Amino acid sequence: MLRALIDRYVQDGQPVGSRTLARDAGLTLSPATIRNVLADLEELGFVASPHTSAGRVPTVQGYRFFVDTLLTVQPLNRRAVERMRAELDVDQSPKDLVESASGLLSGITHLAGVVTLPKHEHPLFKRVEFLPLSENRVLAILVTGKDEVQNRVLSTEKVCSAADLQQASNYLNHLFAGKDLAEVRAALLHEMQETQTSMNDMMHTAMQMAEQVLETNRDEDFIMAGQTNLMEFQELCDIERLRKLFDAFNRKRDMLHLLDQCVHGEGIQIFIGQESGYKMLDECSMVTAPYSVDGQILGVLGVIGPTRMAYDRVIPIVDATARLLGAALNTKE
Amino acid sequence: MLRALIDRYVQDGQPVGSRTLARDAGLTLSPATIRNVLADLEELGFVASPHTSAGRVPTVQGYRFFVDTLLTVQPLNRRAVERMRAELDVDQSPKDLVESASGLLSGITHLAGVVTLPKHEHPLFKRVEFLPLSENRVLAILVTGKDEVQNRVLSTEKVCSAADLQQASNYLNHLFAGKDLAEVRAALLHEMQETQTSMNDMMHTAMQMAEQVLETNRDEDFIMAGQTNLMEFQELCDIERLRKLFDAFNRKRDMLHLLDQCVHGEGIQIFIGQESGYKMLDECSMVTAPYSVDGQILGVLGVIGPTRMAYDRVIPIVDATARLLGAALNTKE
DNA sequence: GTTGGCACTCTATCCGCGGGAGTGCCAAAT
DNA sequence: ATTTGGCACTCCCGCGGATAGAGTGCCAAC
Numbered sequence: 001m002l003r004a005l006i007d008r009y010v011q012d013g014q015p016v017g018s019r020t021l022a023r024d025a026g027l028t029l030s031p032a033t034i035r036n037v038l039a040d041l042e043e044l045g046f047v048a049s050p051h052t053s054a055g056r057v058p059t060v061q062g063y064r065f066f067v068d069t070l071l072t073v074q075p076l077n078r079r080a081v082e083r084m085r086a087e088l089d090v091d092q093s094p095k096d097l098v099e100s101a102s103g104l105l106s107g108i109t110h111l112a113g114v115v116t117l118p119k120h121e122h123p124l125f126k127r128v129e130f131l132p133l134s135e136n137r138v139l140a141i142l143v144t145g146k147d148e149v150q151n152r153v154l155s156t157e158k159v160c161s162a163a164d165l166q167q168a169s170n171y172l173n174h175l176f177a178g179k180d181l182a183e184v185r186a187a188l189l190h191e192m193q194e195t196q197t198s199m200n201d202m203m204h205t206a207m208q209m210a211e212q213v214l215e216t217n218r219d220e221d222f223i224m225a226g227q228t229n230l231m232e233f234q235e236l237c238d239i240e241r242l243r244k245l246f247d248a249f250n251r252k253r254d255m256l257h258l259l260d261q262c263v264h265g266e267g268i269q270i271f272i273g274q275e276s277g278y279k280m281l282d283e284c285s286m287v288t289a290p291y292s293v294d295g296q297i298l299g300v301l302g303v304i305g306p307t308r309m310a311y312d313r314v315i316p317i318v319d320a321t322a323r324l325l326g327a328a329l330n331t332k333e
Numbered sequence: 334m335l336r337a338l339i340d341r342y343v344q345d346g347q348p349v350g351s352r353t354l355a356r357d358a359g360l361t362l363s364p365a366t367i368r369n370v371l372a373d374l375e376e377l378g379f380v381a382s383p384h385t386s387a388g389r390v391p392t393v394q395g396y397r398f399f400v401d402t403l404l405t406v407q408p409l410n411r412r413a414v415e416r417m418r419a420e421l422d423v424d425q426s427p428k429d430l431v432e433s434a435s436g437l438l439s440g441i442t443h444l445a446g447v448v449t450l451p452k453h454e455h456p457l458f459k460r461v462e463f464l465p466l467s468e469n470r471v472l473a474i475l476v477t478g479k480d481e482v483q484n485r486v487l488s489t490e491k492v493c494s495a496a497d498l499q500q501a502s503n504y505l506n507h508l509f510a511g512k513d514l515a516e517v518r519a520a521l522l523h524e525m526q527e528t529q530t531s532m533n534d535m536m537h538t539a540m541q542m543a544e545q546v547l548e549t550n551r552d553e554d555f556i557m558a559g560q561t562n563l564m565e566f567q568e569l570c571d572i573e574r575l576r577k578l579f580d581a582f583n584r585k586r587d588m589l590h591l592l593d594q595c596v597h598g599e600g601i602q603i604f605i606g607q608e609s610g611y612k613m614l615d616e617c618s619m620v621t622a623p624y625s626v627d628g629q630i631l632g633v634l635g636v637i638g639p640t641r642m643a644y645d646r647v648i649p650i651v652d653a654t655a656r657l658l659g660a661a662l663n664t665k666e
Numbered sequence: 667g668t669t670g671g672c673a674c675t676c677t678a679t680c681c682g683c684g685g686g687a688g689t690g691c692c693a694a695a696t
Numbered sequence: 697a698t699t700t701g702g703c704a705c706t707c708c709c710g711c712g713g714a715t716a717g718a719g720t721g722c723c724a725a726c
Contacts, residue, residue: 029668039721053674054719055718055719131462133480139476139482147470227579246560250561351689362700363699363700365700366700372690382689385707385708386689387688387708
């Protein structure tokens with residue numbers, strides 16, 4: 001019953017009345033009976049009517065109950081699977097993969113897709129190289145566990161020769177290769193304090209440089225796609241609301257914080273309405289899944305759409321995308 | 334007269350009639366006189382009335398004439414200048430600078446800001462380094478003229494030792510250091526064809542790798558900010574239009590093509606309405622300026638807003654931002 | 667438990683009607 | 697010749713009232 005109502009409401013966003021429900025649902029019951037049931041559902045808080053003579057609309061609690069207890073996910077659309085394979089399987093950089101995934105999510109669900117960039121929780125230090133650029137500018141290149149590369153231009157206090165730099169990188173590589181990056185960082189900090197003056201200047205500079213590189217390792221980000229899909233839903237057609245929503249999308253910090261909440265819960269997470277605690281997502285829901293490689297969670301992906309979304313269709317899509325993205329990233333290792 | 338009408342219309346977006354114009358403008362003329370003038374302006378095609386008893390609204394031709402012949406730019410708001418200095422002056426990476434500039438443009442004008450990433454037309458090859466990662470994976474690092482760094486992981490056909498790679502990079506660096514990157518590319522291609530088999534395998538691989546790196550040097554991009562500002566304008570409150578606009582923003586290729594047109598014209602460029610030839614920018618205008626370092630144009634920046642924008646206020650802001658961005662990038666050289 | 671009937675409520679929509687704003691034109695004034 | 701006031705005209709916008717439609721709740725009957 002609740003299921004039928006939600007199905008219907010998801011279809012066209014209009015409050016649904018007993019009459020349509022009687023016709024629509026497979027059940028052969030008269031509108032009167034349905035009305036009785038609906039009255040019960042209303043008492044339970046699962047549905048509500050916007051005004052006396054409109055149909056019923058599922059409430060947040062209604063969706064929650066629906067999702068928690070009587071949801072049966074639909075099998076994946078074959079075409080969609082093909083498409084996902086094709087887009088995520090090829091050899092792309094992690095960033096491109098994330099963008100593809102985001103595009104896929106929004107394209108297939110017709111909602112907004114969001115994917116965080118993969119972030120290793122315990123990245124391994126692999127090696128570091130220093131290249132002299134000019135007098136006191138040095139290019140530092142840091143390679144971490146999965147052949148991910150970061151580079152940065154450093155300013156050194158004193159002029160370093162190529163040989164100096166070579167020596168410095170050799171030293172660091174010998175000492176730290178394969179270690180956890182956080183450990184390396186800690187060790188460096190420690191050493192810098194301890195032997196502040198005693199060690200030779202070159203090493204000191206090397207330490208400083210390495211520390212600088214490590215510092216910048218904290219960048220996080222996410223990729224969104226298909227925000228404009230959300231404009232199609234008339235419940236969001238209010239410009240005010242729309243603007244708040246889009247502004248929220250641009251507030252990276254908030255979004256990341258929100259997405260972070262999802263990474264901790266295990267498996268598919270569903271935030272309905274303001275369950276997330278974010279007012280801007282009023283009237284919106286979010287379905288997310290973490291993606292991982294070798295059991296290590298690298299990030300989260302999901303979709304954002306109006307509360308009225310086809311959860312049964314969206315959930316398997318999010319799930320599959322997370323799996324495929326994990327798999328695609330795995331080939332990079 | 335036209336100026337007064339445009340001023341007024343820009344203020345509140347309502348068709349403006351003879352009465353208000355008489356009161357508002359410094360001119361001491363009766364509404365009747367104004368009506369005569371307005372009738373003339375209408376015949377010239379500079380204004381139009383949406384319907385019989387509404388005021389007049391400037392047409393695209395009206396704006397064009399206004400902008401071309403009787404526009405006097407306003408001096409820059411002092412606070413804005415301070416803010417721009419503060420945001421663009423500090424030591425940031427080019428990408429951060431571009432993001433700041435984009436944010437500034439949108440923040441100060443309350444429109445959408447857009448800035449292309451800087452792109453050297455004739456980048457110089459400075460040096461290349463190859464680091465072995467695993468069996469047949471090599472990290473290539475290309476440093477171009479302004480200490481800009483790109484890196485990429487390459488797959489080689491055969492296993493290369495560190496020494497091999499060192500030799501290869503030495504060879505390339507000796508041969509090409511300081512040359513124009515396009516030349517280097519051409520030379521490499523040529524050489525690869527000529528001596529296809531005669532040169533030793535290592536060099537051949539090196540060539541291939543260098544070529545691969547060069548190939549990927551064609552990435553362009555732009556940064557946008559403040560799109561949501563556009564939602565404030567009631568002439569864009571139509572969801573349909575809004576969606577088209579935002580979709581257009583996401584079509585990077587089209588946007589880049591559009592922005593490319595602006596880089597060729599010299600100085601400030603103003604597209605009013607669909608003058609750009611892009612239907613999606615209907616009802617919108619774009620004010621752009623190229624930014625450059627040492628006389629070399631690196632990119633374009635500008636704002637996008639409704640046709641009804643305060644051109645006299647926006648133009649100096651765009652101009653100043655372009656200058657400041659150029660200056661900020663200059664310190665990187 | 668289910669059903670049909672009926673009165674009731676509330677909304678959305680259409681219609682008609684001024685009020686208001688603005689125009690165009692003309693004749694008078696400067 | 698330009699400017700001005702006056703006047704009739706047109707058109708939009710907002711208002712109230714009437715109406716149709718959808719849906720409910722309740723009750724009595726099956």
